[in-house]
Amino acid sequence: MGPPDVHAVSFKKLLKNISCFLRSQQVEWNPQLLEAPPQTQFDYTVTDLAGGPKPHSPYDSQYSRTTLKGGMLAGQLTKVGMQQMFALGERLRKNYVEDVPFLSPAFDPQEVFVRSTNMHRNLESTRCLLAGLFQRQKEGPVVIHTAEADSEVLYPNYQSCQNLRTRIRGRKEAATSQPQISEDLKEVKEGMGLDSSMEVDFFILLDNVAAEQAHSLSSCPALQRFAQVVEQRAVDTALYVLQREDREGLQMAVGPFLHILESSLLTAVDPATPPSQRRKLHLYATHDVTLIPLLMTLGIFDHKWPPFAADLTVELYQHQQSKEWFVQLYYNGEAQVPRGCPDRLCPLDQFLNAMSAYTLSPEKYHALCSQAQAVGSGE
Numbered sequence: 001m002g003p004p005d006v007h008a009v010s011f012k013k014l015l016k017n018i019s020c021f022l023r024s025q026q027v028e029w030n031p032q033l034l035e036a037p038p039q040t041q042f043d044y045t046v047t048d049l050a051g052g053p054k055p056h057s058p059y060d061s062q063y064s065r066t067t068l069k070g071g072m073l074a075g076q077l078t079k080v081g082m083q084q085m086f087a088l089g090e091r092l093r094k095n096y097v098e099d100v101p102f103l104s105p106a107f108d109p110q111e112v113f114v115r116s117t118n119m120h121r122n123l124e125s126t127r128c129l130l131a132g133l134f135q136r137q138k139e140g141p142v143v144i145h146t147a148e149a150d151s152e153v154l155y156p157n158y159q160s161c162q163n164l165r166t167r168i169r170g171r172k173e174a175a176t177s178q179p180q181i182s183e184d185l186k187e188v189k190e191g192m193g194l195d196s197s198m199e200v201d202f203f204i205l206l207d208n209v210a211a212e213q214a215h216s217l218s219s220c221p222a223l224q225r226f227a228q229v230v231e232q233r234a235v236d237t238a239l240y241v242l243q244r245e246d247r248e249g250l251q252m253a254v255g256p257f258l259h260i261l262e263s264s265l266l267t268a269v270d271p272a273t274p275p276s277q278r279r280k281l282h283l284y285a286t287h288d289v290t291l292i293p294l295l296m297t298l299g300i301f302d303h304k305w306p307p308f309a310a311d312l313t314v315e316l317y318q319h320q321q322s323k324e325w326f327v328q329l330y331y332n333g334e335a336q337v338p339r340g341c342p343d344r345l346c347p348l349d350q351f352l353n354a355m356s357a358y359t360l361s362p363e364k365y366h367a368l369c370s371q372a373q374a375v376g377s378g379e
């Protein structure tokens with residue numbers, strides 16, 4: 001094959017606030033945790049998808065109502081998270097600027113399209129990645145596009161998709177009653193000295209144990225002892241809730257994003273696409289709750305919770321002689337063989353055909369979300 005034509009899509013999990021579920025102790029922030037390393041600084045502007053003003057973020061408004069001991073707000077990106085995202089950017093730079101001279105060394109808005117969910121810590125995570133990828137160099141303004149919360153499709157949108165919300169709520173409640181999950185949760189809560197009636201699930205526990213491990217903190221030793229159990233049961237709960245056999249559920253979770261990916265790939269290979277619409281890199285910054293169903297639909301989920309600064313990359317290649325198109329997937333830097341593909345280098349038509357089982361156009365997505373849930377589908 002000749003020089004590659006790469007169309008990369010990257011994802012990441014973001015760092016969440018640290019807390020310990022001890023009734024007598026409130027989480028306390030050390031201001032140094034939020035200091036931005038100088039190398040991660042990179043000026044950017046946030047717009048809506050049409051280029052207008054940044055939409056309101058209800059999630060940031062919710063976080064702003066919680067002030068932690070020490071005066072910091074909940075849900076902020078920490079210095080460790082910034083460094084992790086900068087390191088991811090440097091790895092991408094090595095791949096696509098240094099080893100293969102595909103991207104320009106400096107950020108060029110004609111080459112790169114950037115979209116993120118509208119949460120401050122995710123926007124800041126994207127900034128740090130871009131700073132590492134382009135070493136704070138730019139040849140034009142850095143614009144990060146985002147969407148209104150009610151139309152966001154970079155994560156499973158339980159607020160606006162009623163069918164998905166109903167389906168998932170029923171399963172999440174049922175998951176807590178599964179013998180292994182319920183018994184382990186009871187043991188963990190007892191080990192931490194928590195009241196049995198306290199509403200704590202393995203998702204909340206995993207957020208905390210992962211953040212403490214990333215920061216080398218041990219404010220909750222009891223939780224650390226159960227770290228492996230917490231991660232495994234969080235994955236088990238997620239798999240019970242999402243259910244690989246429930247194609248419609250997975251469609252509503254990530255189908256609209258798969259449609260965006262499909263459209264980007266088809267636009268890239270269409271010779272009629274005008275240069276003004278071509279981008280070498282489409283960068284999407286989202287969350288762990290997006291990665292899990294996405295990895296499931298691609299058939300490459302490793303049954304491990306996505307780590308902080310996880311990334312999924314889709315590369316697009318054209319054969320120099322035959323002019324055929326191929327894709328290659330990487331998850332956290334490791335090559336993958338997606339569902340329906342014969343090898344790591346997968347013909348584009350086979351890749352898109354495998355994805356089509358879960359891809360949803362905006363029209364089909366809204367129609368499916370508004371459908372009344374079938375009896376028993378939430379069990």
